[in-house]
Amino acid sequence: MSKTSDYIGSAAADSTNALNPLLGGLNRQELLGSVAMMLRRTSISPMANAKFAGKMAKESYDIAMGKSERAPDRKDKRFRDPAWANNPFYKRGMQTYLAMQEHLEDWVGDLKLGEMEHARATFVMNMITDAIAPTNAFATNPAAKKRAIDSGGLSLIKGLPSRVDKSPFVVGENGASTPGKVVWKNEMMELIQYTPLTEEVREIPFLNIPPQINKFYASDLDPITSIVQFLLKEGFQTFIISWRNPTKEHKDWGLSDYVDSLIQCTEVMKQITGSDKVNVSGACSGGISTATFASLLAAAGDDRINSLTFQVCVLDPEQDDSELGQMVSERSLEIARRYSRRKGILKGDDLARMFAWMRPNDLVWNYVVNNYLMGEDPPPYNVLFWNDDTTNLPAQLHSDYLDFGLTKPFSNPGQVEIAGHMADLTQVDVDAFVVAGVTDHITPWKAAYRTLHLLGSKNKEFILSNSGHIQSLLSPPVNPKAKYFRNTSIEATADEWAAGAEEVAGSWWTRWAEWLHERSGDMKPAPTEGGSEQFPALYDSPGKYVFD
Numbered sequence: 452m453s454k455t456s457d458y459i460g461s462a463a464a465d466s467t468n469a470l471n472p473l474l475g476g477l478n479r480q481e482l483l484g485s486v487a488m489m490l491r492r493t494s495i496s497p498m499a500n501a502k503f504a505g506k507m508a509k510e511s512y513d514i515a516m517g518k519s520e521r522a523p524d525r526k527d528k529r530f531r532d533p534a535w536a537n538n539p540f541y542k543r544g545m546q547t548y549l550a551m552q553e554h555l556e557d558w559v560g561d562l563k564l565g566e567m568e569h570a571r572a573t574f575v576m577n578m579i580t581d582a583i584a585p586t587n588a589f590a591t592n593p594a595a596k597k598r599a600i601d602s603g604g605l606s607l608i609k610g611l612p613s614r615v616d617k618s619p620f621v622v623g624e625n626g627a628s629t630p631g632k633v634v635w636k637n638e639m640m641e642l643i644q645y646t647p648l649t650e651e652v653r654e655i656p657f658l659n660i661p662p663q664i665n666k667f668y669a670s671d672l673d674p675i676t677s678i679v680q681f682l683l684k685e686g687f688q689t690f691i692i693s694w695r696n697p698t699k700e701h702k703d704w705g706l707s708d709y710v711d712s713l714i715q716c717t718e719v720m721k722q723i724t725g726s727d728k729v730n731v732s733g734a735c736s737g738g739i740s741t742a743t744f745a746s747l748l749a750a751a752g753d754d755r756i757n758s759l760t761f762q763v764c765v766l767d768p769e770q771d772d773s774e775l776g777q778m779v780s781e782r783s784l785e786i787a788r789r790y791s792r793r794k795g796i797l798k799g800d801d802l803a804r805m806f807a808w809m810r811p812n813d814l815v816w817n818y819v820v821n822n823y824l825m826g827e828d829p830p831p832y833n834v835l836f837w838n839d840d841t842t843n844l845p846a847q848l849h850s851d852y853l854d855f856g857l858t859k860p861f862s863n864p865g866q867v868e869i870a871g872h873m874a875d876l877t878q879v880d881v882d883a884f885v886v887a888g889v890t891d892h893i894t895p896w897k898a899a900y901r902t903l904h905l906l907g908s909k910n911k912e913f914i915l916s917n918s919g920h921i922q923s924l925l926s927p928p929v930n931p932k933a934k935y936f937r938n939t940s941i942e943a944t945a946d947e948w949a950a951g952a953e954e955v956a957g958s959w960w961t962r963w964a965e966w967l968h969e970r971s972g973d974m975k976p977a978p979t980e981g982g983s984e985q986f987p988a989l990y991d992s993p994g995k996y997v998f999d
Contacts, residue, residue, distance in 0.1 A: 499561035503554055510550045514543050521546045529586040534593035541593050544585050552580045620836045623993050627668035629679050631992035632981030633693075635719040639704065641693040641994040642716045643667075644723065647977035648683040654972030655757055656688035656724045658717065660744075662735040663709070663848065664799070666840050666997055667693045669734075669921060672833045676925040678960070685964045687971060688724055688978075692716065696999040697845040699795030705847035706743055706855075707870040713744045717755055723983045728757035730971060734924065735894065736852070738764025742861060742879075742905075743870050749878040758970045759908075760884045760963070763920055765894045766876070767862045767901040768855075784853045791846040799841025834921055861905045882910040884966055886959060888923025889915055889936070897945035911941055912966065913948065914959045928958040935959040 513519040523530040523545065534541045559572050585591035620626050631645035659679075661667040670691060671679040682689045692713075697704055717729050733741025738761045745756055765772070791797040844852075851869070860867035860874035867874050883906050887899035896915055903911050915936040916923035926933045938952040955962075982988040 496562050499558055502561060503558040506554045506557070507551065510554075511547065514546045514550065517543075519546050519550075521549055523549060529584060532594040538593065541585075541591075544591055548583075548585050555580060617836055617839070620833055622666075622668065622840075622997055626673065626833055626837070627666075627671050627993035627997060628674075629671050629677060629683070629992065632988035633990050633992060633994040634723060634982040634986050634988050635716060636989060636994075636996075637712060637715065638701075639695055639708065639712045640716065641695075641996050642719060643691050643693060643992045643994060644981045644988075645679055645683055645689045645691070645992065646981065647686075647688070648680070649686045650977055651974040652686050652688045652977045653968070654724075654975050655726050655728045655730055655970070656690055656720050657682060657730045657732070657967065657971070658720060659689070659691040660713065660731065660733040660737045660741050661692060661694065662737040663694050663740070663842065664736055664844060665842060666696075666837065667691055668993060668997065669834075669837055669924070671993075672837060672925070675929060676927055678924070681927065681960055681964070682967075685968070686974065687967065690716075690720055693994050693996045694842070695996040696799075696842040697796060698843070702792070702795035702846040704845040706740065706851040709740050709848065710744045710747055710870045713740065714748075719986050721755065722985055724978075726972070727755065728972075729755055730758045730760075730967060731756055732760035732762060733764060734762040735764055735920075738762065739766065739852070739855060742766050742876060743874065745879045745881075746861075746874045746876055747870055747872050749880075750872045750875065756879075756881055758882045758884070758967070759879070759906075760886070761899070761902055762886050762924055763888055763891055763894045763899060764885075764902065765898040766905055767859065768898065772895050772898040781857065784857060788850050788853050791844070791849045795846055796843040797846070797849045799843050834925070838921075864905075876905045877907040880907040880909065882970060883908040884912050884914070884963060886914045886916060886923070886963070888919050889917055891918075891920045891923060893920040900945040900948060903941050913938070913941065914962060915949075915952065916959050926958045926960060928961055930958060933958040935962070937962070 510519065510521070514521070517539070523535075530545055535545050536542060555576055556573065559569065559576050562569075562572070564572055589595050629645055631643050633641045634644045635642040659667075659670055661670065671677045674680055679689055679691065695701075717731075720729055721727060731741055731745070733739075741759065741761065742764075745759060748754075748756060855869070858867045860869050861876050864875040864877045865873050883903070885899060885902050887894065887896035889896055891899075900913060903913055916926055917934045917936070918926065926935075934954055934956050935958070936949070936952040937955050938948050940948070940951060942948040942951065980988065
């Protein structure tokens with residue numbers, strides 16, 4: 452295998468906890484049931500218990516005698532303080548913890564558990580061992596003690612942990628601030644048309660369909676990382692959807708309703724721009740809506756979509772894609788479905804917590820240590836500000852996503868009904884561009900690669916950005932560290948694609964812009980104002996729904 456393929460493999464292995472269309476399919480009852488199952492198996496697995504006890508006894512002796520060479524992984528940020536390596540007390544505590552963590556994982560593997568029970572038990576055990584890390588307690592964290600002494604104790608009274616300092620960010624001023632107009636709205640969405648930045652624009656407009664589980668302005672966080680501003684500077688007529696944050700009264704909004712809104716808003720775009728064609732891009736769960744939209748139009752013989760871009764999106768979920776998928780059962784999906792139906796919505800805060808506990812050291816305990824123990828102020832980071840600006844999922848859309856994970860409509864063309872038609876992406880033959888992130892823990896890149904084989908498109912391109920879920924998309928050309936991987940051939944498997952991929956310095960945005968230019972028609976004078984006589988501008992961007 453090539454060095455590039457080796458790098459992709461090792462990088463991706465660090466981010467295997469993923470959330471896919473089986474959103475909300477894991478629940479507390481089943482995790483507690485896995486703990487009970489694990490404890491029951493303990494009583495009938497004396498060999499596993501004895502093996503664990505023997506390993507710990509031997510290693511504990513070596514640690515006590517100072518003979519152990521156990522050290523944290525070089526990527527483990529928790530033990531970077533010099534005291535963990537130089538102070539015998541802290542070093543032995545760290546080594547004991549790391550030994551216990553490894554041997555407990557082996558012990559769970561030795562228990563007689565089924566595949567799903569083993570995945571759940573491993574997940575729970577990892578949560579427990581992460582929680583009891585010596586770095587998470589003041590008494591056993593040398594850096595926290597030093598900070599307390601240096602600050603005269605003030606570091607310990609700063610309050611509960613927070614992920615981000617939200618005070619510097621104001622939506623509409625220094626985030627979601629690109630000028631534009633809301634040119635159409637319904638109860639579910641606002642359609643924003645951005646003000647051109649060039650004297651001429653491409654004839655065929657571009658529509659960005661964001662996910663329903665966060666606000667739209669990930670694409671317009673600031674002037675540097677704004678995909679919106681990049682597209683405008685390239686001369687594309689750029690539109691974006693701002694989904695409304697649903698409440699309990701919107702519990703019946705489902706995928707079919709969202710697709711109906713896409714049909715309506717693209718009709719508006721066609722009238723405003725005078726173009727019969729639209730280039731469409733969908734990100735994350737917005738890609739599911741985009742694919743369903745494209746499938747429905749293809750079934751109806753409607754050719755308004757000129758090209759498709761899918762960003763960090765999984766359309767063919769497999770249980771083996773992630774640890775989460777391995778833990779989800781049909782029963783757990785039904786429990787999740789009943790829960791959101793009873794509540795009317797799946798709250799955005801609940802979704803955010805679910806995401807966080809997939810990577811607790813990075814997304815939970817890191818903030819406990821930095822903010823609560825170390826007394827550090829949370830960073831003023833606009834990505835985290837956006838991430839905490841959560842939205843709800845209506846119960847019906849949540850249910851549709853769960854069905855999507857169960858029935859896999861795009862993997863079974865012509866056999867599953869969604870949004871009022873038999874889903875079949877093989878009938879979608881427009882050019883397609885698919886981008887994924889090598890360290891994406893939300894939508895693993897190999898799962899995103901499978902999208903290429905679902906589509907009937909003859910001209911397809913796959914780009915692998917060198918980052919995670921959000922940062923892989925926020926990759927402006929001005930970033931000197933930006934790079935991506937490209938293979939002009941579409942291979943049968945992701946591994947075969949990686950074996951032939953080449954590393955390219957720079958931002959994948961540049962390659963995408965070239966691709967879009969080839970599919971956006973001729974240049975024409977830029978419009979002088981938003982909307983049209985039939986659809987006059989309603990009010991300024993970023994609109995009103997973003998503040999819900």
